[in-house]
Amino acid sequence: MIRIENISKQNSHRLLFIEASAALNKGEKIGLVGPNGAGKTTLFRMITGSEIPDEGQVSVDKGVSIGYFNQDVGEMSGHSAVAEVMNGAGPVSEVAAELRELEAAMVDPDRMDEMDSIIERYGEVQARYEELDGYALEGRAREVLSGLSFSQSMMDGDVGALSGGWKMRVALARILLMRPDVMLLDEPSNHLDIESLIWLEEFLKTYDGALLMTSHDREFMNRIVTKIIEIDGGSLNSYSGDYEFYEGQRAQNEKQQQAQFERQQAMLAKEIKFIERFKARASHAAQVQSRVKKLDKIERVEPPRRRQTVAFEFQPAPRSGEDVVNLKNVHKRYGDRVIYEGLDFMIRRKERWCIMGINGAGKSTLLKLVAGDSSPDEGTVTLGASVKMGYFAQHAMDILDGDMTIFETLEHNFPKAGQGSLRALAGCFGFSGDDIEKRCRVLSGGEKARLVMAIMLFDPPNLLVLDEPTNHLDLDTKEMLIKALADYEGTMLFVSHDRHFLGALSNRVLELSNEGVHRYDGGYTEYVARTGHEAPGVGG
Template sequence: MIVIKKLGLQRGQKVLLQDASVTVFPGQRIGLIGHNGCGKSSLFSLLRGELHPDQGDVSIPAGWVVAHVAQDTPALDCSALDYALDGDRELRQVEAELAAAESRHDGEGIGHCHDLLRAIDGYTAKARASALLHGLGFTDAQLDAPVKSFSGGWRMRLNLAQALMCRSDLLLLDEPTNHLDLETVIWLENWLQRYPGTLLLISHDRDVLDNVVQGILHLDQQQLMLYSGNYAAFERQRSERLAQQQALYEQQQRQVAHLQSYIDRFRAKATKARQAQSRIKALERMEQVAAVHVESPFQFEFLEPVSQPQQLLKLEQVDAGYGDKTILRKVDLQVLDGMRIGLIGVNGAGKSTLVKLLAGVMPPLAGQRLEGKGLQIGYFAQQQLEQLDPDASPLLHLQRLDPQGREQEFRNFLGGFMFHGDMATGPVRPFSGGEKTRLALALLIWQRPNLLLLDEPTNHLDLEMRDALTLALQAYQGALIVVSHDRYLLKTTTDQFWLVGHGRVQHYEGDLDDYRDFLQQQQPQVVNDSAVDATPSVDRKAQKRAEAEQRQALAKLRKPLENKLARLEPELAAQQAELAQVEARLNDSSLYEAEQKAALQQCLQTQVKLKASLAELEERWLSLQMELEAINESVL
């Protein structure tokens, strides 16, 4: 077991841990959390023997093999497969001994080495390494490619493969999902759930923590506290403690009241019902656990867009790609005000290409990209961080965007992103990846876009900032399209998915749980698993045919209801606009003068009729929605 007693750890003048104690038992899978800079990575360095405690004791069983993901990957000529195999140090040692025994014709030594290879499953090592690399997104052709030919993100995957290949007793993973797409994150979760050793995992992805770990080790205020259960259990336990503090509780209630007011205003309005539903989900969760995050220093919201045209963007028969390589073909889609879309699809399918195309930073190879009048795009991608001026301050970045703005207003706004004092006025150059991401998001929000295009916005963000961003996106009034491996963000801020794959973009009927199940059906079995897919190919074809027939049946039942909704929604919008005009007229004090008596009566009668008509229309809209949901449940 790992035993930490009265541990003190200091880096420079900063005290990270003081009189901290905890015990981790063999085979436990523990998530290590805490705000950025609190000492999580330093604790890992301590466990690897790279740092020494300033006081107290840290003990790990002497025979344990400790694996971790290297931060650097040299530009090697060896293949990706050989690099992954290097993670099994005992295998490489036995192979070297076998080669030496063979060179000296030592029969006894050769036999001994073969016994060792059998004992450590050495004969299946290449198959296991291939399975790992495939799971991490590498193709067959890439297995033999030299390490030096891969980009930085793919080299990090190679380092992860090497760590997973090691037959370790203790596995230390520090943000392993940062460079992975959603599909690979799901694969990694499944792998970690089967890992037989002791796992310590630093992650800002709540779904990974919920699905993998059995305990949460919270590093807070220089102390270590171990909570049983996954991240959701940690939130509940910690919220019970924090809710006892009156000031925090009152702040939570203000957030609840803000969401509830939106729900009360819009849940019965057809044009806002989907957005109201996302607030209802947020409220259900907030009432249980918001106290965990009211300590968060991040407080911001998206400013209301200057204009909100109904049609924002349209693609007609668009091809997109790079040079001679076409990635997307014949794409037809439109983006309307209020849409909240998550893009899903395997790595390399074209999600980022689609976002660039929508953002206008990549021209179509064929077809048309049509912008609606008044379109204002807010585009975030990792390359936006590189476009920050390293010698300019956050304050200067905002002043360049809005030369007429007031400095105090800028400072107040930046404070919500934790840019105070010298951080607001100092250069960006020394900022961490998380700080640069926060600044890029702040600059985007200040511009008041009516269409947000976000490509992996949570990379480098800690849990508190991710939660603040999620809450802000839930209240955002424009259209949203997001690519993210953070499933919690996708679940709580989007209400439909577009599947990108095989050169196409199409609406995906299911939710993220359905998509996870679909991906797991597509993934090959891990070599160590005894289960083998023995289903004949003819059965799989029959299954696919049945699924296609099921989808057709669903579409046939849905179509008339969807047509009715399509006709109903413009009528609803028109009557809502007319009612707004009438009520604006009724708010005019001049209407209540004596000579306006007839006009006042006419307005009041019109208001009554419109309200009754709207109530009937909204009742029909809700009834149609319920019929659609009933069809989905009965067919699926």
């Protein structure tokens, strides 16, 4: 359906693709992977025709419809969320808009004299709407929005009043409703909670078109894709299998390549030594010449390109007392909405609690109460002896000073630390070389999140309170963070929609639901096994 043939592409000074080829066939579900900046979004843009390769070509079969979701959702306002989603479905949305105008005209007292023609036109438009299956389309649009966690009032309210993350969901819903022959999804999992993620997973599994997607959520990718295309040093390498299979395969290929490289290096060293030793002797001249010629002809094995991921190791955190946080009889409401009524909750040293709960159940509120960002209406929240807290909030990125560079920000926070250790810290969190001279205002969401995390973990707290810490992180940084936190000696309380993160790090689960609060000993994996569901409100 889509063929990428020998493409080369340069963006400003960076070579993204060098004679790269790949194909997307009918019904294939492919994960597109590669380090940040490797050219994933550029590839999507070349498939949709909004960018063209410098050389080679991208061809799409005649009549193939493509739906492209990316993070840049554009301006949305003046419509309800449902109308905005239906707008993506082509002609039916124009007919729906005219229907709504005619319905308004019918009750307009100033237009009574044209009523006959309005009613006649209404009949024609309504027939056309039915012919296009418009009523079923609205039902489907609501079904998709409901799957992405929209309430009825959000569906019917002005889309302009929604936050950026919810607008992303509207843009995603538009593509899902369209059900094109090919879906290109650039980070669809970024702004979703765990319930919406699981719903989207099911939707994409049953979608019969072809799919090419990127995602920083390995669990999500694993369950959907059956093939991986990797952008690596300008080439496109295809692997059949899911993400986990690809990781194993890539590691094996690197190992083999390393072994080949080392064998060849040893052989070359031996040849060069012979040449050096005998080049001055006339008796060996012919042998030396033939060996020099042989060396020139040998195709050199390249060493495997090492992915730059640096491990981060915690300084040991100071030890806290056994009781770390104690919430007693906590009541909290926002306007008419009751969040907690008499919540009692104790966190002890070395416990790692993940908080599960449907949207609006009060997950972030609980973290804010513990962090002191919000106070209870009644009851008490007490931190134990010697507790030193690190809090990563959704708005943590707003506290960075836009005029400072990354390095200045680190220096400002740790004036006593040496340059070397701050550079090492920056390197662990993916800022190497000149990156550390970037001003904070130009950083992407992911870079800001990494910087805030670096500041929080350098002088480690013994209680970490994390609200969606992996939201903007790429797969490699996320992996590094999970490894670092697995060795962390302190106590943790966190909310995350990343099931790999939940499974790897939690040893306790607190579930907030309409029926009350449930505690589970054992981590997220045991919770899923015991409850039969991956998240509250989701069938097992």
